Amino acid sequence: MTAFNNTPTSRRNLLALATAAIAVGMVPMLSRSGDDHHDDHDEGGKFSAGQNTTVAAANTGLSGNIVVVGGGMAGATVAKYLRLWGGSGLTITLVEPSTSYTSNIMSNLVLNGSRTVSSLAYGYTGLASKYGIAVKQAAVTAINKAAKSVTLSDGSTLSYDRLVLAPGVDFMDAYGLTQADYDSKTPHAWRAGAQTTLLSTQLAAMPANGTFVMTIPKSPYRCPPGPYERASLVADFLKTNKGAGSKVLVLDENLSIQAEVASFTYAFNTLHAGVIQYESGVTNVHINPDTKAVTYTDQVGTITTVSANVVNPIVPHRASGSAPGGWLAAAGLNNSPDGRWAVVDVLSYQSTAANASGIHVIGDAANCGMPKAGHVANQEAKICADAIVRLLGGQQPDPAPVANSACYSPLTASTASWLTAVYQYDSANQKMVVADNGGRTVGAKVTEASNHNTENFKQMNTWFNTLMGDSFS
Ligand SMILES: Cc1cc2nc3c(=O)[nH]c(=O)nc-3n(C[C@H](O)[C@H](O)[C@H](O)COP(=O)(O)OP(=O)(O)OC[C@H]3O[C@@H](n4cnc5c(N)ncnc54)[C@H](O)[C@@H]3O)c2cc1C
Structure with a gap:
């Protein structure tokens, strides 16, 4: 469950660049100091120990100027692994607006x-000092594909040989709501931060036996099990703290639960029975951000209006910058049929858009x-880093x-509870598909826990710390 180094690591020995063949555990470490378990965990703005640790990356003979846009799960990981696998000759710049x-x-x-x-805060000091990543605090506002450069929010430009875009998602105006409504009245809290705090404050202030309404957008959306997890946790909180008559109404635009079906069916129908009401296949959701009246049409066409105390609309999202006029859209990189996502070649994560040579897109x-x-x-970032290193070395x-x-x-x-899946490349269809232990893809399924328990909860913390450490430390 916690082993998430993918094949690029284990396939190092396939790389003909002998000096680049550095498995993560083999990278020589100089002057290790501090607690490497929490190297760059930023609790309340204070970076913990470990910033003086330095990785002496090998001289692989490779050189190149790589700009990574976005310091989230994908961007932080790709910057780190480009250094570990690409060696000391690469110039790696991470552009991220937040500290x-x-x-x-x-x-x-x-x-x-x-x-x-x-x-939940993680800083960039470790990436800078330990891996020699140049961290630039700014947002990318434009891409010049012909000149191979990006313009930043401070007006400066950066040129690149390879550009890796990892900007996550933006949230669409939906259900009659605006971005200002999400920030102040009806938070989606689907990007952690101030909206998460606002939603927790609203929950804590709910009256006894009140009503919480949440929505789930059509797939694909960020974190398939996440909304159902949220419904379960909110139901648990409300019935414990606000009375058994509390209600959590889940309005799902999908026709069924999108992940961990057995676990969440049990959570909704048994564990939190009487509190959670799950409506699938809803349409025409409309939310009044002031009165918190929520109107929707159910699967059989009945229109219902519910008066809620707190409304949590997880609204449809799209690749950051892909709204009309946005920086990703202006570069023509949002080339999915609906214009919401960047389509990539999954062997290298290079964009399949026109004239996008040298541009890779990873993450959400x-x-x-x-x-x-x-x-x-994190996995896409490693496949991408491995592909860039190979391409820089003249390989495929x-x-x-x-x-x-x-x-x-x-x-x-x-x-x-938990789920786990292995994905492998299906060359016939040129896509990643679920595989089983033996590498078979036909009939292979995502595996989910047979029950929920406290041991899983403990393991969850280990998994989380390991994943975040692998990405940011
Ligand atoms: C409530 C919740 C629970 C979740 N639970 C899980 C879980 O248990 N397991 C799991 O695997 N996933 C989970 N996820 C999903 C996971 O958080 C995302 O899939 C993941 O963060 C995607 O990584 P990313 O790098 O693509 O985007 P992000 O992590 O969002 O990072 C994007 C970064 O890009 C930056 N950026 C944006 N625009 C620009 C720009 N123009 N210039 C420069 N930088 C820019 C942003 O500031 C941000 O730092 C959860 C999500 C939510 C909302």
Whole structure:
């Protein structure tokens, strides 16, 4: 469950660049100091120990100027592994507007008071000092594909040989709501931060036996099990703190639960029975941000209006910058049929858009056939880093990449379930598909826990710390 180094690591020996063949554990470390378990965990703005640790990357003979856009799960990982696998000759610049990253993973636990938003903060000091990544605090505002350069929010430009875009998602105006409504009245809290705090405050202030309404957008969306996990945790919180008559109405635009079907069916119908009401296949959702009246049409066409105390619209999203006029759209990189995602070649994560040579897109912004998830973003980043190193060395990307994903879902404040999947390249269809242990793809399925328990909850914390450490430390 916790082993998430994918095949690029194990396939190092396939790389003909002898000096670049550095498995992660073999990288010589100089002057290690501090606690490498939490190297760059930024709790409330204070970086913990470990910033003086330096990695002496090998001289692989490779050189190149690589710009990474976005310091989230995908961007931080690709910057780190480009250094580990590409060696000391690469110039790697990470462009990120925030001074630290707030993990979405585990942020549902802020809603029931188990965690704080500040406990989910990860800084960039380790990437800078340990791996020699140049961290530029700015946002990319434009891409000049012909000149191979990006313009930043401070007006400066950066040129690149390879550009890796990992900007995550933007949230669309939906259900009659605006961005200002999300920020102040009806938070989606689907990017962890101030909206997560607002939603937890609203939950804490709910009256006894009140009504919480949440929506789930049509797939694909960020973190398939995430909304169902949130519904379970909110139900657990409300019935514990606000009375057994509390209600959680889940309005799902999908026709069925999108992940961990057995676990969440049990959570909705048994564990939190009487509290959660699950409506699938809803349409025409409309939300009044002031009165908190929510109107929707159910599967049989009945129109219902519910008066809620708190409304949590997880609205449809799209690759950051892909709104009409946005920087990704202006570069023509949002080339999925609906214009919301960047389509990539899953062997290298290079964009398939016209004239996009040298541009790679990873993480939630990419349309790659795997779920939009942090663990998967970490895996995509490694496949991409491996492909870039090979391409810089005049080789072709690994023709058979494998990735895996694990995800733990708390169903109560102390118990969790999990799912895990292996994905491998299907050359016939040129996409990543679910595989089983023996590498067979026909009939292979995502595996989910047979029950929820406290042991899973403990393992969840180990998995989370390991994943975040692998991405940011
Ligand atoms: C409540 C919740 C729970 C979740 N739980 C899990 C879980 O248990 N397991 C799991 O695997 N996944 C989980 N996820 C999903 C996971 O958080 C995302 O899939 C993951 O963060 C995607 O990584 P990313 O790098 O693509 O985007 P992000 O992590 O969002 O990072 C994008 C970065 O790009 C930056 N950026 C944006 N625009 C620009 C620009 N123009 N210039 C420069 N930088 C820019 C942003 O500031 C941000 O730092 C969860 C998500 C949510 C909302």
